[in-house]
Amino acid sequence: MRTLFLSVADVAAIVRERGVAACIAGIAGNIRADFLRWESFDKSARLAAHSGLGVIELMPVSDAQSYSFKYVNGHPRNHLQALPTVMAFGVLADVATGMPRLLSELTLTTALRTAAMSAVAAQVLARPGSKVMALIGNGAQSEFQALGFQHLLGIEELRLYDVDPLATDKLVRNLQGTGLRLVRCASIAEAVRGANIVTTVTADKTNATILTPQMLERGMHVNAVGGDCPGKTELHPGVLEVASVFVEYEPQTRAEGDIQQMPRDFPVTEVWQVLAGARPGRQLDSEITVFDSVGFALEDFSALRYLRDAAEALGVGETLDLVPELPDPKDLFGRVKGRRLRLAA
Amino acid sequence: MRTLFLSVADVAAIVRERGVAACIAGIAGNIRADFLRWESFDKSARLAAHSGLGVIELMPVSDAQSYSFKYVNGHPRNHLQALPTVMAFGVLADVATGMPRLLSELTLTTALRTAAMSAVAAQVLARPGSKVMALIGNGAQSEFQALGFQHLLGIEELRLYDVDPLATDKLVRNLQGTGLRLVRCASIAEAVRGANIVTTVTADKTNATILTPQMLERGMHVNAVGGDCPGKTELHPGVLEVASVFVEYEPQTRAEGDIQQMPRDFPVTEVWQVLAGARPGRQLDSEITVFDSVGFALEDFSALRYLRDAAEALGVGETLDLVPELPDPKDLFGRVKGRRLRLAA
Numbered sequence: 001m002r003t004l005f006l007s008v009a010d011v012a013a014i015v016r017e018r019g020v021a022a023c024i025a026g027i028a029g030n031i032r033a034d035f036l037r038w039e040s041f042d043k044s045a046r047l048a049a050h051s052g053l054g055v056i057e058l059m060p061v062s063d064a065q066s067y068s069f070k071y072v073n074g075h076p077r078n079h080l081q082a083l084p085t086v087m088a089f090g091v092l093a094d095v096a097t098g099m100p101r102l103l104s105e106l107t108l109t110t111a112l113r114t115a116a117m118s119a120v121a122a123q124v125l126a127r128p129g130s131k132v133m134a135l136i137g138n139g140a141q142s143e144f145q146a147l148g149f150q151h152l153l154g155i156e157e158l159r160l161y162d163v164d165p166l167a168t169d170k171l172v173r174n175l176q177g178t179g180l181r182l183v184r185c186a187s188i189a190e191a192v193r194g195a196n197i198v199t200t201v202t203a204d205k206t207n208a209t210i211l212t213p214q215m216l217e218r219g220m221h222v223n224a225v226g227g228d229c230p231g232k233t234e235l236h237p238g239v240l241e242v243a244s245v246f247v248e249y250e251p252q253t254r255a256e257g258d259i260q261q262m263p264r265d266f267p268v269t270e271v272w273q274v275l276a277g278a279r280p281g282r283q284l285d286s287e288i289t290v291f292d293s294v295g296f297a298l299e300d301f302s303a304l305r306y307l308r309d310a311a312e313a314l315g316v317g318e319t320l321d322l323v324p325e326l327p328d329p330k331d332l333f334g335r336v337k338g339r340r341l342r343l344a345a
Numbered sequence: 346m347r348t349l350f351l352s353v354a355d356v357a358a359i360v361r362e363r364g365v366a367a368c369i370a371g372i373a374g375n376i377r378a379d380f381l382r383w384e385s386f387d388k389s390a391r392l393a394a395h396s397g398l399g400v401i402e403l404m405p406v407s408d409a410q411s412y413s414f415k416y417v418n419g420h421p422r423n424h425l426q427a428l429p430t431v432m433a434f435g436v437l438a439d440v441a442t443g444m445p446r447l448l449s450e451l452t453l454t455t456a457l458r459t460a461a462m463s464a465v466a467a468q469v470l471a472r473p474g475s476k477v478m479a480l481i482g483n484g485a486q487s488e489f490q491a492l493g494f495q496h497l498l499g500i501e502e503l504r505l506y507d508v509d510p511l512a513t514d515k516l517v518r519n520l521q522g523t524g525l526r527l528v529r530c531a532s533i534a535e536a537v538r539g540a541n542i543v544t545t546v547t548a549d550k551t552n553a554t555i556l557t558p559q560m561l562e563r564g565m566h567v568n569a570v571g572g573d574c575p576g577k578t579e580l581h582p583g584v585l586e587v588a589s590v591f592v593e594y595e596p597q598t599r600a601e602g603d604i605q606q607m608p609r610d611f612p613v614t615e616v617w618q619v620l621a622g623a624r625p626g627r628q629l630d631s632e633i634t635v636f637d638s639v640g641f642a643l644e645d646f647s648a649l650r651y652l653r654d655a656a657e658a659l660g661v662g663e664t665l666d667l668v669p670e671l672p673d674p675k676d677l678f679g680r681v682k683g684r685r686l687r688l689a690a
Contacts, residue, residue, distance in 0.1 A: 001428065007666035008680070015681040047392055049407050051440050056412050058403050062394045067401050069416070071436065073443020079674040083346065083442050087668040091416065095396050097428050098418020107669050111677055143678035167675050174678045321352035323432040324452050329424040330512050332456055333488035333519045335353070336360040 002319035006104035006307055010317050014310045015108065020144065021151040023306070028116040028152060030302035035120070035272040040064070041298060045252035048229065053077060054205065055229050059090075061297035067093045070106055070300040074229065076203040084140060085203050086110060092304040100322060102308050106300065111141045113303040114295060115148030117248070118223045121291040122153050122197060124274045124281035125246060126221035130196035131156045136188055136210055137202035137226055138162035138171040145199050145225070146171070150180055153197070157181040161191040189215055200234045202226040207261070213238035218286040227258040228294040235290070237261045243288040246271050246281070248296035257292040268292070347664035351449035351652055355661045359652065360453065362659060365489065366496040368651070373461035373497060375647035380465070380617040385409065386643060390597035393574065398422060399550065400574050404435075406642035412438045415451055415645040419574065421548040429485060430548050431455060437649040447653050448665060451645065456486045458648035459640060460493030462593070463568045466636040467498055467542060469619045469626035470591060471566035475541035476501045481533055481555055482547035482571055483507035483516040490544050490570070491516070495525055498542070502526040506536040534560055545579045547571040552606070558583035563631040572603040573639040580635070582606045588633040591616050591626070593641035602637040613637070 006014075015023050034041075046059040054075030061068055070090035078085050088106035093099060122130075133155045135142055139162070149155040158180055162168045172182050185191035192198050192215045200210045203226060211222065213236060222243065227233040235258040245268045247253035259266055271291070273279035282289050311317045324335050351359075360368050379386075391404040399420030406413055415435035423430050433451035438444060467475075478500045480487055484507070494500040503525050507513045517527050530536035537543050537560045545555045548571060556567065558581060567588065572578040580603040590613045592598040604611055616636070618624035627634050656662045669680050 005665075008669045009666055012681050016683045019683060020678075020681060042394055044392065047389065047403065047405060049387055049405060049412055049440075051407075051409070053441050054443055056405075056407070056438060056440070056443050058392065058405055058414060060392060060394060060401075060403055062396075062401070064396070067394055069403060071414070071438075071445065073438075075441075075443050078442055081442060082671070082674055083444060084669060084671060084674045084677060087443055087445070089445070089667050093401060093416075093418075095394075095401070096398050096420075097423055097426060098399055098401050098420050098432055099428060100416065100432070100434070105667055105669070108677065108681055139675045140677035164675075170673065170676050170679075174676070174682060320350075321354055322434050322450055324353045324429060324450070326427070326429060328515065329427055329429045330484045330509075331515050331519070332429060332453065332485035333365075334515075336357050336365060336453055337519060338361045338364060 001099060001325060003100050003322040004102045004311065004317050005320040006311055006317045008105045008108065011105050011108050011307065013316055014314060017314055018310065021147050023112050024116045024119065024144065024148040025152060027113050027303050027306045028120050030306050031116055031120050031299055032275060034298055034302045035275050038272040043249060045255065046297060059297035059300060061301050062095055065095055067095050068301040068304050070297065072110060076205050086140065090300055090304055092308060102304060103320060103322065104304060104307050109303050109307060111144040113299045114141060114225060115144035117299045118145060118199065118225060118291065118293060119148040119152035121246060121271050122149065122221055122223055125289040125291055126153060126197050127219050127285060132159065132195045133197040133199055134159040134191040134195035136161050136191060136198065136200045138167040139203055141201050142171050143174045145201055146175055146180060147178065149197065150178065155197065157183060159183045159185050159191040159195055161185045161188050197221045197223060199223040200226050202234055205232045207231060207233045209236040210234040211239050212236040213242060216242065216288055220288050222290040223293065224258055224290060225293045229256050230260060233258045233261060240290060243290040245290045245292055246274065247292050248294065252296060253292055253294050256294045259292055346444060346670060348445050348667040349447045349656065349662050350665040351656055351662045353450045353453065356450050356453050356652065358661055359655045359659060363655065366492050368457050369461045369464065369489065369493040370497060372458050372648050372651045373465050375651050376461055376465050376644055377620060379643055379647045380620050383617040388594060390600065391642060404642035404645060406646050407440055410440055412440050413646040413649050415642065417455060421550050431485065435645055435649055437653060445667060447649060448667065449649060449652050454648050454652060456489040458644045459486060459570060460489040462644045463490060463544065463570060463636065463638060464493040464497035466591060466616050467494065467566055467568055470634040470636055471498060471542050472564050472630055477504065477540045478542040478544055479504040479536040479540035481506050481536060481545045483512040484548055486546050487516050488519045490546055491520055491525060492523065494542065495523065500542065502528060504528045504530050504536040504540055506530045506533050542566045542568060544568040545571050547579055550577045552576060552578045554581040555579040556584050557581040558587060561587065561633055565633050567635040568638065569603055569635060570638045574601045575605060578603045578606060585635060588635040590635045590637055591619065592637050593639065597641060598637055598639050601639045604637055
């Protein structure tokens with residue numbers, strides 16, 4: 001009854017063994033399956049603790065069998081201290097007993113699952129045959145987005161822009177040999193021009209306007225990943241006004257997504273409804289679609305399931321002495337009784 | 346920049362080294378210090394996921410420097426599967442970066458901190474000179490309550506009752522040699538008779554009436570620990586009606602405590618106000634006081650601080666590869682790049 005622990009090294013080993021694209025595809029499959037049973041889950045907006053420098057969040061979700069939560073931070077200035085902007089870990093537990101079965105790193109995994117979720121949404125929202133994607137923001141999550149869209153959407157060309165040219169250098173280095181055509185651009189407008197899909201994955205905790213209405217072209221799909229907490233947006237409101245907007249979990253996105261800039265009754269569609277065929281996704285070739293992604297707990301649930309199965313299949317991980325094994329569960333005290341007391345007893 | 350991990354064995358080693366009573370006293374000191382700067386904390390009611398068999402909760406709290414959360418379950422029937430009713434673990438992190446500094450078991454620690462909180466409250470609510478305590482519910486947490494009240498309140502005699510006589514056998518065995526006078530009683534009423542303090546620490550997830558108004562005596566202090574979630578109470582409403590009632594964090598206790606049975610405007614006092622001298626605690630020798638304890642995140646914050654300091658002082662624990670150390674924090678992908686890709690680059 002011990003807890004399985006997957007360290008950063010363990011998850012990296014899983015990803016190296018299977019490949020980044022295969023992991024994103026596997027998690028995407030789990031996300032699709034879990035989103036199709038949306039109503040089975042006990043959902044809530046995440047619990048966020050904001051400070052001047054960033055945010056720390058807890059993201060729980062559960063169905064009748066399993067409970068999961070993720071701890072995740074977002075601190076845009078962390079790179080100045082050689083720390084990742086986003087760090088995460090999470091737990092999968094049994095609802096029937098509360099026993100934590102799996103504790104895993106989720107920093108690498110968050111990048112995988114965010115790319116997986118973006119791809120799942122784009123599959124029903126982007127124009128079929130999309131080949132060119134603009135990638136605005138070339139930081140920690142960008143390569144995962146690139147490979148997810150290459151393998152799950154068929155993207156062949158990436159048009160790159162980042163305020164930090166070193167970030168783009170790194171991305172170009174990392175994606176050599178993948179077969180993706182990489183085009184460095186001098187501005188956001190240049191990168192977006194002619195793209196079928198625009199992915200924004202920037203980190204600043206500000207109301208930024210990465211994408212303005214003038215940059216939009218007919219039929220574009222916007223995968224807006226970086227605007228994900230109050231006061232942190234990427235899209236000019238005018239972009240949202242002319243687009244069909246899709247979200248993960250409406251109550252959370254109203255507070256955290258780019259739609260925080262819009263009136264409370266601004267119309268949005270939850271992606272699970274599109275996957276389930278209950279609501280239309282893209283209806284016209286000329287339509288502009290926006291996936292206002294903030295990251296929802298259910299995606300981490302899907303990713304934790306993937307890690308659990310992969311760890312089992314590959315024999316990765318170790319057990320952790322996280323909760324006590326007690327001969328008599330009512331005798332917790334027996335676990336700490338000192339020698340002196342034991343002798344006296 | 347790694348995370349310190351304290352396993353069950355590590356925390357048990359700390360407790361054996363220092364002694365149960367010293368740990369409870371140490372945590373009580375931290376609780377008192379943290380409650381005295383109540384207004385510095387970003388507080389919220391815990392996030393609970395209820396099922397037919399129990400509850401799983403996340404309990405976050407933070408000040409300007411540190412963030413903590415606890416994962417804890419409550420499953421009264423877990424003992425049938427040889428699992429503890431309550432299992433817990435938690436994290437202490439830096440607010441400035443989101444870096445998780447400490448991950449610790451909190452099952453043993455929850456028992457220690459709950460006893461510490463009960464003692465802190467009783468020190469300002471019980472009649473000075475209280476020597477006799479009834480202990481109703483002799484399960485996993487009972488010995489910790491007993492030792493906390495012996496060492497921090499001066500309790501000399503325990504009057505014991507549990508529906509399960511084997512639980513009482515275990516408690517009597519565990520407390521041999523402590524100097525406490527242990528009196529087994531045939532009923533709750535018998536245990537309560539003549540007691541200065543009544544501690545109820547039962548586990549059933551029902552609206553139970555462990556304590557009824559007929560059992561009350563003038564000047565009693567009731568330390569009601571077991572009624573701690575919606576539908577789980579221990580006190581007959583008549584007990585609350587005649588008592589001065591004290592709580593940890595009012596918004597949470599209104600939903601979870603014994604006062605969930607009372608009107609929304611039923612008067613209560615938060616314990617921190619009494620500690621700070623802003624509101625009176627016990628005013629009359631004849632008064633009946635109730636501490637309607639449900640367990641608040643700040644107590645776990647105080648306990649995690651204690652564990653961190655004790656682990657450092659005693660050299661206990663190991664580091665955990667929970668979040669990635671990256672030469673370039675924007676190069677998360679570098680951590681998972683496969684050999685094939687590296688050769689191609």
